[in-house]
Amino acid sequence: MIHVRNAWHVAAWSMDIEPNAPFPITIANDRIVIWRNDNGDVTALADRCVHRLAPLSLGRCEGERLRCMYHGLLFNRDGSVAEIPGQDLIPTGASVRAYPVVDRHSWIWVWLGDPALADPALIPQAVGFDDPDWILGRGQLDYAAEARLIHDNLCDFSHLSYVHPASFGANENWALTRPKVTVLDRAVRFERWVTAQSGMRGGDRDQPVDVWSFYEYHVPGILLMPSASYPAGTADKLNGKAPPPDMPKTGVTFTSQAVTALTDKTSRYFFSWGPHKDHGDEALRDMLMGIADQAFGEDKIMIEAQQRVIDQSPDVRIMPTSADVGVTQFNRLVERLSRDETL
Ligand code: FES
Ligand SMILES: [Fe+2]
Incomplete structure (x- = not known):
């Protein structure tokens, strides 16, 4: 590792x-x-x-x-x-x-x-509890898995369609579309529209919304994600372009997450999540934290099981798909930065 x-x-x-x-x-x-x-x-x-x-x-x-x-x-x-x-x-x-x-x-x-x-x-620009604009909750999880597998998970949201339909209400659109991936100095940026998602971010799970999914994944493993959702049909109206800042939103949340490698095979995952104060309250924050606890438990089951398979078959190589562009770019960035340290 x-x-x-x-x-x-x-x-x-x-x-x-x-x-x-x-x-x-x-x-x-x-x-x-x-x-x-x-x-x-x-x-x-x-x-x-x-x-x-x-x-x-x-x-x-x-x-x-x-x-x-x-x-x-x-x-x-x-x-x-x-x-x-x-x-x-x-x-x-x-x-x-x-x-x-x-x-x-x-x-x-x-x-x-x-x-x-x-x-x-x-230090990446995470949102802390001292920021009055956001109503946040927090949690953490220990993993019996190497941090790299959690980085991989967070750099490829195609898994939302299969791991998180129950918690996040994610449908297949996460797996069927690909984000634009941009490599920054010490991070990888992801952006795309994901249409027809559960409206949980606005507090109404029955009303589908279009989600502007934008986040950055910073070295050594810091995810910063300001999510905004819009009335269904907005992505088409904008022809897939990024939404202008003043566009009316059905929900706005921020999640900051940190994956810390404890040892080569154990990790700690810290997360906060909650609505912007103009788009929610403590009740919505508590609902989101319930969803987060469920969702991150779903990831943990899959990733720890994946780690056990890898440990039993260490010589078997992976086969990347087109969903892995961000994963590959982040791993390359990590390799380059760590190589630079030894020069
Ligand atoms: S004083 Fe620390 S080990 Fe003796
Ligand atoms: Fe996940």
Whole structure:
């Protein structure tokens, strides 16, 4: 499994990192401890004490610092050792690795690669709970599958027709049409009309709508999708062109999703979803979250089963179809960025 290390990886929901409570997470096989101090500042260090390698996530926060609760070494926020109980001399280079970390859009983002390249401007524009325009719910799921299979799933919505007819009310049009795929610097963009879909985004499931399906899938695995639905027939009226911004809509939602590789064979999937405040309320948000929980459970069953098949037949090659253009482009982007890291 290839990991792009020079990228911001989602480690947790911001609100799940409570003050003074060390939080362990493994990202792309790196064991990391994250904690928030009383000021709200967040720190990420290697979760491995420099002394005898106990996990610092079992440690105790002391003001700005974190103490290993095995033999008491105290660590500064930059990973250096501040104190060794009963010993005056602190060896030079006594430190654990500190990771660049940013608390933004309700997620904690950790940069795994070269700290000199950790530009917060590279954090994708997810919508967080601090944005008053959206009424969001959230959830997360752990997968016994490699993150790449979830990236593949999210870069090919033809599966909606077969995996999600019950939850999303998706019909065959997702599989019968193809999106326009555009490769960006660190993302792949998908756009197309999908006609005659369930009107759930507007709160009325019986009234079919045309969906302008537009989303971007950013490295290392961040999906940003502002969905809008329109009265049935709109796609034809526009001859398949993108809808102008002022066109009346039957529903507007935003979902931000993050796929984080924990190890080569396990992943964590974070998601939020909800309506724009002018197109829904908490009741619609709760209905959408019920749909999301059902739908992402449907994906998990298929992808974990797919992983078991792959593990039992590792030498069998895949056979791409024309629905895989976005999948292939995203995988190529990941390969190129990770290759660039080794140059
Ligand atoms: S292992 Fe951390 S102080 Fe000994
Ligand atoms: Fe899905």
